[in-house]
Amino acid sequence: MKRLSRSHQEETIPEILEWYELQRELIALEKRRVMNSLLQGPPLSEPLYVGMTEDDVNDFFEKQRETLDDYTKLGLMSATEAAIRIDFADRVENRWKDALSRRFRDVRKEYGNRASLEEQILDVWVSFEAGTKTAINELRQALPLRHWLAHGRYWTLKSGGRYKVGNVYDICEQTLRDMKLM
Amino acid sequence: MTKNELHDFFVKKQKDADAAGKGVDWEARKAEWKQATEDFYKLVSGFISDLSHEGLVKVSYRPKQVVEQYLGTYEVREMVLLAGGEEVVFSPMGRNIVGAVGRIDLIGEMAEATFVLFPDQGWKVLMHPGRKSVPLTQENFAEVLRNVMRK
Numbered sequence: 001m002k003r004l005s006r007s008h009q010e011e012t013i014p015e016i017l018e019w020y021e022l023q024r025e026l027i028a029l030e031k032r033r034v035m036n037s038l039l040q041g042p043p044l045s046e047p048l049y050v051g052m053t054e055d056d057v058n059d060f061f062e063k064q065r066e067t068l069d070d071y072t073k074l075g076l077m078s079a080t081e082a083a084i085r086i087d088f089a090d091r092v093e094n095r096w097k098d099a100l101s102r103r104f105r106d107v108r109k110e111y112g113n114r115a116s117l118e119e120q121i122l123d124v125w126v127s128f129e130a131g132t133k134t135a136i137n138e139l140r141q142a143l144p145l146r147h148w149l150a151h152g153r154y155w156t157l158k159s160g161g162r163y164k165v166g167n168v169y170d171i172c173e174q175t176l177r178d179m180k181l182m
Numbered sequence: 183m184t185k186n187e188l189h190d191f192f193v194k195k196q197k198d199a200d201a202a203g204k205g206v207d208w209e210a211r212k213a214e215w216k217q218a219t220e221d222f223y224k225l226v227s228g229f230i231s232d233l234s235h236e237g238l239v240k241v242s243y244r245p246k247q248v249v250e251q252y253l254g255t256y257e258v259r260e261m262v263l264l265a266g267g268e269e270v271v272f273s274p275m276g277r278n279i280v281g282a283v284g285r286i287d288l289i290g291e292m293a294e295a296t297f298v299l300f301p302d303q304g305w306k307v308l309m310h311p312g313r314k315s316v317p318l319t320q321e322n323f324a325e326v327l328r329n330v331m332r333k
Contacts, residue, residue: 038280039251040206043301047313050281051298054251057280 004089004113010082011075013172013182020072020165027068031061070149073168077146080139080172081117083181088121100128118143125179135174142171203252212253215277215284218299222286223261225305226272229320230263240264250276268332272297290330 034057037044044050052060091101092108107120115121118140126133141159145168148157176182183191223243233239243259250256261272268291275285284299296308298315306315307322316322 034280038278039203044281046281047315050313050315051285051296051308052280053276053285054278 002113003093004086006086006089010086011079012083013076013079013169013176016072016075016079017165017169020068023068024065027061027064031057034061069165070153072165073163074146074149076165076168076172077142078150080175081146083176084117084121084125084179087179087181088115100124103128129179132175132178135171135178138171139175142168206252208252211277212256215253215274216256216258218284219258219274219286222297222299222305223259223272225318226261226323229323233265238265246273248274248276250278253277265331270327270330288326288330290327291332293330295326295330 034044034049034052035054037049038052038054038057049057049060088104088108090096091098091104095101095105103124104121107115107124111120122136122140126136142163144157144159145163148155173182227234227241230239230241234241240263242262242264244262245257246260247255247257258274260274263270263272270288270290273287273289275287277284279285279298282298282300286297286299288295288297297305297318298308299305300315303317305318307318307326308315
């Protein structure tokens with residue numbers, strides 16, 4: 001079986017959270033700069049902002065924050081998937097002797113590198129490491145949000161609104177901690 | 183955060199907001215802005231005076247309330263053009279505008295357009311896409327008006 005060609009460019013979820021907090025701060029600073037200009041000058045000349053009312057500025061920066069939140073949620077869930085898949089590859093390629101790794105080798109034989117996170121990898125985790133069940137169930141419930149974000153948000157997502165960035169981070173962190181990948 | 187700390191936090195926020203509004207004569211700003219909307223209507227009325235005289239366009243006005251930070255709630259007039267059974271409205275959006283000192287939107291049945299007042303350059307039309315601004319001339323005005331109306 002072909003070994004996983006790793007990029008070593010994956011991000012950790014704390015790194016993503018740190019980036020997110022910096023971006024939020026930058027958005028807040030930029031909004032303050034624009035609002036200050038709107039009320040007292042000096043006038044801004046960036047075409048992006050010229051002509052905006054106070055409500056427009058509020059709506060514009062609210063949209064920036066929503067977009068940032070969406071990309072961050074996607075980043076967190078993608079990073080979590082990457083950590084789980086790297087662990088899967090390590091267990092298979094290094095022929096670890098524990099029961100979970102042995103089962104993963106069977107999965108790899110059957111599905112190759114196309115083993116599904118949801119259909120195969122997470123199922124095996126729950127079967128062999130009962131302590132991960134609660135966190136993985138939570139992660140599974142959040143995965144439709146990840147698919148929706150990753151595939152261009154073109155369908156109506158019923159349950160996505162309830163996940164804030166903090167919720168997604170907590171779910172990802174708990175999953176990785178319970179799997180001892182963090 | 184204790185109740186007292188929360189109180190202090192909100193007091194500081196209020197002070198910051200008050201300080202941001204100090205040093206500006208908001209009443210004078212409001213008066214200038216209201217006058218600017220009337221001047222704009224005169225300018226536009228001039229552009230369409232021939233059409234008005236021919237009875238092709240009927241001009242009327244109606245009050246509009248605007249609410250803005252530091253300026254409070256105030257009344258301006260909207261200018262309404264009625265042409266061939268179709269109404270287009272010039273609606274003042276506010277004095278506190280990024281990079282400018284006032285904005286009036288033109289709301290038609292097919293689209294909207296934006297006029298922005300710059301301190302040293304007068305009224306301009308904000309073009310989309312790109313938000314480039316071009317001087318408000320009779321020619322530009324005619325084009326903008328056609329764009330927002332049914333063909």
